[in-house]
Amino acid sequence: DAGVIQSPRHEVTEMGQEVTLRCKPISGHNSLFWYRQTMMRGLELLIYFNNNVPIDDSGMPEDRFSAKMPNASFSTLKIQPSEPRDSAVYFCASSPGQGLYEQYFGPGTRLTVT
């Protein structure tokens, strides 16, 4: 299996621009998670989906962030407009289910907003 695939691996953009991060979960996994990692705040869960339905988006920092999962094999995290404080590594993870199952992480997207 190819594992969780994320693109792009690196993104540099200017403040105010729209940023779209992409994730392809492991085939057969029905839960998908978006995380953000920074030195200051550590690992934060932004949102997670189960069977393509958003279950908990309480970690989404503000309305500038949105996430979609149109089908079982694709999800996007969008930031519009981006700000320098959004600079972080964004991880996507998938798991066979909720709760007791381990999560499999992608390699991450390193976002820099100047």
Next chain:
Amino acid sequence: AQSVAQPEDQVNVAEGNPLTVKCTYSVSGNPYLFWYVQYPNRGLQFLLKYITGDNLVKGSYGFEAEFNKSQTSFHLKKPSALVSDSALYFCALNAGNNRKLIWGLGTSLGVNP
């Protein structure tokens, strides 16, 4: 409220010595506990988990963890550390009922040759 604490930001050990990375938790129901490792510029990798049963759980790369209900701890251990074990280690808790994982802040492990 459910929470996870990793009381040490950094742990340093000599290669060949045993290592312990500490994790304590607080939960009202049954805890389901996980350890993950993150190597530089990589995503997190699952090491092991405790769901029920034997308190000593064995995982990947020779790691094991001991669940201690009375001390509400789930410390990660390895009998003999390798330089390649140097990484960031995360403990995580799931309180059941399909809830999301609650993550510790991570412990940076350095193994000196």
